[in-house]
Amino acid sequence: MSAPTSIELELDRTWTHGPDVQHGGHLLERVAAAALEAAPHPHPLAVSAHFLAAPALGPATVQSTVLRSGRAVSTVRAALVQGGRTCVDVTVSAGRLGPPGVPLYATGAPPALPPVQECVRGAGQAGERNGILEQLDVRFDPGAAGWMREPSAVAEVRGWVRYASGREPDVLGLLCLADALPPVTFALGLRGWVPTVELTVHVRALPAPGWLRLVQRAQVIADGWLDETCEIWDSTDRLVASSVQLAGYRA
Amino acid sequence: MSAPTSIELELDRTWTHGPDVQHGGHLLERVAAAALEAAPHPHPLAVSAHFLAAPALGPATVQSTVLRSGRAVSTVRAALVQGGRTCVDVTVSAGRLGPPGVPLYATGAPPALPPVQECVRGAGQAGERNGILEQLDVRFDPGAAGWMREPSAVAEVRGWVRYASGREPDVLGLLCLADALPPVTFALGLRGWVPTVELTVHVRALPAPGWLRLVQRAQVIADGWLDETCEIWDSTDRLVASSVQLAGYRA
Numbered sequence: 001m002s003a004p005t006s007i008e009l010e011l012d013r014t015w016t017h018g019p020d021v022q023h024g025g026h027l028l029e030r031v032a033a034a035a036l037e038a039a040p041h042p043h044p045l046a047v048s049a050h051f052l053a054a055p056a057l058g059p060a061t062v063q064s065t066v067l068r069s070g071r072a073v074s075t076v077r078a079a080l081v082q083g084g085r086t087c088v089d090v091t092v093s094a095g096r097l098g099p100p101g102v103p104l105y106a107t108g109a110p111p112a113l114p115p116v117q118e119c120v121r122g123a124g125q126a127g128e129r130n131g132i133l134e135q136l137d138v139r140f141d142p143g144a145a146g147w148m149r150e151p152s153a154v155a156e157v158r159g160w161v162r163y164a165s166g167r168e169p170d171v172l173g174l175l176c177l178a179d180a181l182p183p184v185t186f187a188l189g190l191r192g193w194v195p196t197v198e199l200t201v202h203v204r205a206l207p208a209p210g211w212l213r214l215v216q217r218a219q220v221i222a223d224g225w226l227d228e229t230c231e232i233w234d235s236t237d238r239l240v241a242s243s244v245q246l247a248g249y250r251a
Numbered sequence: 252m253s254a255p256t257s258i259e260l261e262l263d264r265t266w267t268h269g270p271d272v273q274h275g276g277h278l279l280e281r282v283a284a285a286a287l288e289a290a291p292h293p294h295p296l297a298v299s300a301h302f303l304a305a306p307a308l309g310p311a312t313v314q315s316t317v318l319r320s321g322r323a324v325s326t327v328r329a330a331l332v333q334g335g336r337t338c339v340d341v342t343v344s345a346g347r348l349g350p351p352g353v354p355l356y357a358t359g360a361p362p363a364l365p366p367v368q369e370c371v372r373g374a375g376q377a378g379e380r381n382g383i384l385e386q387l388d389v390r391f392d393p394g395a396a397g398w399m400r401e402p403s404a405v406a407e408v409r410g411w412v413r414y415a416s417g418r419e420p421d422v423l424g425l426l427c428l429a430d431a432l433p434p435v436t437f438a439l440g441l442r443g444w445v446p447t448v449e450l451t452v453h454v455r456a457l458p459a460p461g462w463l464r465l466v467q468r469a470q471v472i473a474d475g476w477l478d479e480t481c482e483i484w485d486s487t488d489r490l491v492a493s494s495v496q497l498a499g500y501r502a
Contacts, residue, residue, distance in 0.1 A: 045476070046449030046497040048299030050326050050342050052319040067330075067337045068303040072475075072499070073448060075301050077328075077340055079318075086318045089328055089342050091301050093448050093497075103473035104500070105406050105439060155356050188356060197324060197344050198297030200451040202478055202497045204471055220455055220490050222354035224323075225296070227453055227493065239471055242478065244495050246297040246344075246453045248323070249355070 002066040007034040009060050009080075015131040015176075017124070020057055023132055024088075024196050025179030027055070027080060031090045032175050034062035035078035040069050041094035043171050048091050048200045055080065055087040072096075097171065100205045100238060110233035111158040111215035113141050119160060122182075136180055137164045144187060151189025155218035157181045160211045169207035169234065177212065178230050178243035184218040185226065185249065192251040194226065199245040210235030224249055253317040258285040260311050260331075266382040266427075268375070271308055274383055275339075275447050276430030278306070278331060282341045283426050285313035286329035291320050292345035294422050299342050299451045306331065306338040323347075348422065351456045351489060361484035362409040362466035364392050370411060373433075387431055388415045395438060402440025406469035408432045411462045420458035420485065428463065429481050429494035435469040436477065436500065443502040445477065450496040461486030475500055 015026035028049050036044065060082040067075045073095050080088040113119065119139035124130030132138075140159040144152060161177060162169070169177075178201045183194040216230040226249045232241040266277035279300050287295065311333040318326045324346050331339040364370065370390035375381030383389075391410040395403060412428060413420070420428075429452045434445040467481040477500045483492040 046301065048301070048342065048449060048451055050297065050299070050318075050344050052321075052326050067301075067340055070303075075303050075340060089318055089326060091299065091340050091342065091449075093301050098474070101474050103471055104441065105469065105472040105477075107406065108470050155358065190355065198299060198342075198451070198453070200299055200449070200495060202449070202495070204473070204476065204478075218356060219359050219493070220354055221356040222455070223349070223352050225455065226356075227455075242470070242495075244451060244453070244493075 004063050004065045005038050007037065007062045009034070009062060011055055011057050011060055013057065013131060015135060017130040017132060018128060022055055024051055024199065025176035027088050028090065028179065028199065029172050029176040031062050031078050031080050031088055032092050033172050035064045035076040035090060035092045036094055038064045038066050039074045039076050039092070039094045041074050041096050043095055043097045044092050044175060044203055045073065045095045046093040046202050047175055048198070050089045050198050051196050052089060053085055053087045055082045097206050108239065110213045110237055113158060113160060113213055116160050116211065132180060135164055137162050152187045155184040155188055155221070156215065157184050157187050158215040161214050162211050168209040169212055171203055171206055174203055174207065174232055174241040175201050177214065177232055178241055181214055181216045181230065184216055184228055185221065192249050194247045194249060196245050196247045199243060201241055201243040203241045205238050205240045207234040207240040208236045221249055253289070255314050255316045256289050258288065258313045260285070260313060262306055262308050262311055264308065264382060266386060268381045268383060269379060273306055275302055275450065276427035278339055279341065279430065279450065280423050280427040282313050282329050282331050282339055283343050284423050286315045286327040286341060286343045287345055289315045289317050290325045290327050290343070290345045292325045292347050294346055294348045295343050295426060295454055296324065296346045297344040297453050298426055299449070301340045301449050302447050303340060304336055304338045306333045348457050359490065361464045361488055364409060364411060364464055367411050367462065383431060386415055388413050403438045406435040406439055406472070407466065408435050408438050409466040412465050413462050419460040420463055422454055422457055425454055425458065425483055425492040426452050428465065428483055429492055432465055432467045432481065435467055435479055436472065443500050445498045445500060447496050447498045450494060452492055452494040454492045456489050456491045458485040458491040459487045472500055
């Protein structure tokens with residue numbers, strides 16, 4: 001185990017929504033990026049994060065400790081700390097992803113979506129700024145955008161996603177995008193608060209340039225808790241990341 | 252953040268297989284149990300683990316730090332350490348599960364299995380002891396037990412599981428059982444080594460007494476990596492836990 005290292009971050013309004021709430025996926029991307037500076041491998045393979053407290057705007061510190069440096073995998077434990085309080089606890093297992101080969105096995109397919117121009121551009125709630133929708137160009141499948149029209153019977157949200165800036169997808173950005181779609185509860189017409197407790201992202205390949213297709217689903221919403229899985233497919237029809245989260249549901 | 256606490260464990264042969272390799276799920280259950288001793292909440296809700304090194308038989312220490320004690324959720328970071336080396340890095344978000352209510356939403360169903368007596372009892376490889384199969388009574392669906400007969404075209408393993416001792420399912424045991432089925436690669440006739448890198452378990456309800464039904468699937472096996480998801484359903488047809496892992500595939 002190496003000595004801990006610290007990296008200072010400034011948390012600004014770029015990715016906030018509502019009353020200056022930082023986007024969880026964006027925090028995860030920044031913590032993982034800082035953690036990887038301490039690691040001998042460049043790419044996050046498996047990243048798990050527990051969200052303990054919402055950080056405020058302003059300075060925060062990522063404290064990282066390399067737990068193991070292996071040949072194929074190294075593991076770094078990191079925490080986003082602000083005012084002595086751990087806000088996000090993260091562990092990153094890192095490795096090196098190369099050009100993708102022919103899979104030994106693959107099942108599933110990218111979500112079936114209408115062409116981009118027939119999809120519905122993401123828009124926040126009236127009168128409320130949403131940094132995610134400023135940073136990302138999100139086009140929802142009209143058939144799974146229930147909160148915009150009629151509630152759906154299926155807890156699924158799917159759409160095209162790219163950066164508004166023209167930035168092409170990259171491996172660290174996948175950690176943010178795995179949490180970028182609105183909660184699947186919206187599709188059901190449920191408008192409660194959905195605070196993420198735990199989010200795990202597995203990165204499977206370096207994403208190709210172009211639009212990404214995302215699909216997010218829930219299996220069970222019960223007893224104040226819900227699960228959400230997200231798949232991210234790139235423009236070559238490859239699954240580049242998948243994630244699962246446990247969140248609260250506060251009606 | 253509280254002061255770290257340490258609990259000593261003895262790693263014995265009870266759950267080992269092959270040349271005294273500890274079962275990953277069993278290690279996770281023991282680390283989480285030790286971590287929960289420091290937590291104000293009794294039940295693991297979301298548990299993420301990174302497996303860094305295989306511990307040897309003998310003494311090991313679980314070092315736990317309570318990162319946050321909230322009203323509904325507390326979070327504990329823990330590590331299984333042996334000889335100064337971190338073998339398993341775990342974070343547990345804990346809460347309190349009560350009698351399950353009517354879900355707001357639920358999709359999916361328990362795996363369709365033939366009756367227990369028509370299933371195939373799990374058996375290890377000839378000449379090799381397997382502690383998992385001594386501790387658990389596992390009955391595989393003959394239609395998804397490819398490694399025993401013909402390889403399957405689908406990366407899925409499913410079966411009935413209970414403890415051989417008569418112990419009824421409990422919430423901590425779910426952490427072990429989420430890793431108890433053989434790798435899905437076996438169903439495909441692939442016999443490579445499948446070391447778990449990261450395993451996340453979400454516990455959704457206290458399990459009812461009786462047989463559990465488990466189903467484990469992979470989506471992509473490529474470039475030396477594979478994912479596995481596992482669902483655990485109890486005797487009342489409730490999803491009590493789901494898990495996802497990223498593992499290496501070493502042919």
